[in-house]
Amino acid sequence: MTGDVGVLASGGCHIFSGCGFPAPGLQDFNWKPFFTVGTFGFAKPMLLAIIAALVVIVFFWLAFRSPKLVPRGMQNIGEVAILGVRDQILRPSLGKKGDSYLPFLVSLFFFIYIMNVMELIPIFQFPVTSRIGFVWPLVFIVYFLYLYLGFKNQGAWGYLRNMIPPGVPAPIYIILVPVELLRFFVFQPFTLGVRLFGNMFAGHLLLTIFTIATWYLLTFSVGLIYSVGSFALAIFVFVLETLVTLLQAFIFTTLTATYIASSLEAAH
Amino acid sequence: MNGKGDGASTESSRKRAAAEGRAEGLNIGWTVFSYLLSGMAAYGAIGWLVGRAVHVSLLFPLGMLVGLGISIGFIIYRYGMHGVESRAPRKEMTGDR
Numbered sequence: 397m398t399g400d401v402g403v404l405a406s407g408g409c410h411i412f413s414g415c416g417f418p419a420p421g422l423q424d425f426n427w428k429p430f431f432t433v434g435t436f437g438f439a440k441p442m443l444l445a446i447i448a449a450l451v452v453i454v455f456f457w458l459a460f461r462s463p464k465l466v467p468r469g470m471q472n473i474g475e476v477a478i479l480g481v482r483d484q485i486l487r488p489s490l491g492k493k494g495d496s497y498l499p500f501l502v503s504l505f506f507f508i509y510i511m512n513v514m515e516l517i518p519i520f521q522f523p524v525t526s527r528i529g530f531v532w533p534l535v536f537i538v539y540f541l542y543l544y545l546g547f548k549n550q551g552a553w554g555y556l557r558n559m560i561p562p563g564v565p566a567p568i569y570i571i572l573v574p575v576e577l578l579r580f581f582v583f584q585p586f587t588l589g590v591r592l593f594g595n596m597f598a599g600h601l602l603l604t605i606f607t608i609a610t611w612y613l614l615t616f617s618v619g620l621i622y623s624v625g626s627f628a629l630a631i632f633v634f635v636l637e638t639l640v641t642l643l644q645a646f647i648f649t650t651l652t653a654t655y656i657a658s659s660l661e662a663a664h
Numbered sequence: 665m666n667g668k669g670d671g672a673s674t675e676s677s678r679k680r681a682a683a684e685g686r687a688e689g690l691n692i693g694w695t696v697f698s699y700l701l702s703g704m705a706a707y708g709a710i711g712w713l714v715g716r717a718v719h720v721s722l723l724f725p726l727g728m729l730v731g732l733g734i735s736i737g738f739i740i741y742r743y744g745m746h747g748v749e750s751r752a753p754r755k756e757m758t759g760d761r
Contacts, residue, residue, distance in 0.1 A: 488683035489691075564741075571734060574710070579695075579702035587698050647690060654691040 410612060411619045417612055420604040425526060425597070444524045448510040452503060481505050485646065489653035490660070497656055500541075505649040508534065508592070512641035515600055516634065523596040523641070528589065535589040538652045546659035555659075588651055595644050599637045606630035692743055699735045707731025 409415040429437030459474025467475050481502045486494055508525065515523035524530050546555040559576045560569060606629045613623035711727015714720075 484683055485687075488680070488687040572738060574706035575699065575703045575731070575735060575738070578706045579698045583698040583702045583705070584695070587694055587701075591694075650687050650690050651694060654687055 410615050412615060412617060418608060420601055420608060424601075424604055427522075440522060441524050441527050441530065444514050444520055444522060445511060445530055447520075448507055448514065448524060451510050452506045455506075456502075477506070478502055481649070485649050485653050489650065489657045494653070494657065494660070497653070501649055501653060504534070504538075504652060505645050508648055509642060509645035512596055512645055513638075515596065515603070515641065516637055523600050525592055525644075526596040526600045528593040531589045531593045534648070535585050538588065538655065539585050542655040542659050544659075545656060549660050588648065592644050592648050595640055599633070599640055602633045603630065603637065606633055696739050696743065699739055700732065703731035703733075703735025703738075704728045705731070707734065 409418060411417075427439040427441060429439045430443070431438050455470070456474060459470040463471055478498065482495070482498055485505065486498055486501050490497065511524035511530065513523075514520040515526070549555075550558060559580060560572055564572070606626050609626040610623050610630055613619040613626060615623075707730045708724060708728035711723040711725070711730070714727075715723030
């Protein structure tokens with residue numbers, strides 16, 4: 397890692413020592429590559445994304461490699477995880493007919509959740525989704541599926557026609573076409589990706605700010621009071637982030653389920 | 665008639681309705697947000713292009729405002745009165761983060 401945490405880790409950067417506050421910023425999201433191959437650099441976020449994928453694959457493989465009618469051990473946890481996604485995300489949007497999408501939604505939810513929660517795990521301490529380059533591929537996968545299912549089930553013309561609700565007068569159609577096209581092809585995927593990225597980016601930045609400030613203000617002076625306050629806020633943000641990491645994975649997957657539902661049949 | 669069974673069934677259907685309301689609330693919330701952005705962007709872009717052609721820079725912000733107005737009007741039409749009539753009532757409708 398570059399920047400502020402490195403400065404602090406090196407030792408005595410405290411208030412009143414002539415060292416300015418090493419404010420966190422974008423530099424804390426840029427990682428020095430472990431190795432490079434040509435112009436490609438393999439950095440920590442990539443390693444964490446691979447670990448997240450492996451965690452999901454290995455966990456569900458271990459849980460269901462020899463499933464029993466009466467679940468025991470990891471199969472219990474696996475079943476709770478799958479039923480949680482089915483009952484809280486899939487069924488409310490897609491109903492029972494959408495159960496064939498359960499493997500996709502379970503994988504998506506847990507992959508995003510593990511990437512998010514890495515922010516809070518010592519050693520990892522970085523949310524992969526705070527790098528937007530890791531979010532766009534997920535958005536593209538979801539959007540590709542969304543469009544493919546829509547065109548397949550409703551036909552290209554029917555799908556595009558269903559974007560605007562029936563009963564709208566013809567002149568209004570013309571006014572709404574640019575708005576609908578831009579919403580559907582640009583802003584809907586944009587908001588899907590940027591919300592996840594923005595929440596994780598902001599959360600990590602807040603955690604870094606309060607953690608650095610705690611160390612920076614830690615002196616036997618008035619700074620000690622602020623240091624304690626900053627530490628309390630760091631704990632508060634940590635607790636908040638445990639919720640946000642789960643919530644963001646939930647929102648992304650729920651919206652994916654509602655998009656699939658609207659592709660399978662006309663929304664109105 | 666099993667009162668305990670009926671209670672569990674009611675609780676289950678209440679939870680299902682809450683989950684459905686949450687999913688629909690999320691979808692509507694983010695769709696509305698996308699409409700607001702796309703209305704401003706679409707008509708802002710049209711206003712900018714026309715303004716560039718006729719050398720009136722005011723058409724860009726004007727286009728954005730018109731787009732915002734169109735979006736708000738359509739949101740009210742789709743999710744307001746018309747939407748309430750066309751959708752089945754939900755037991756719970758939650759907001760969004």
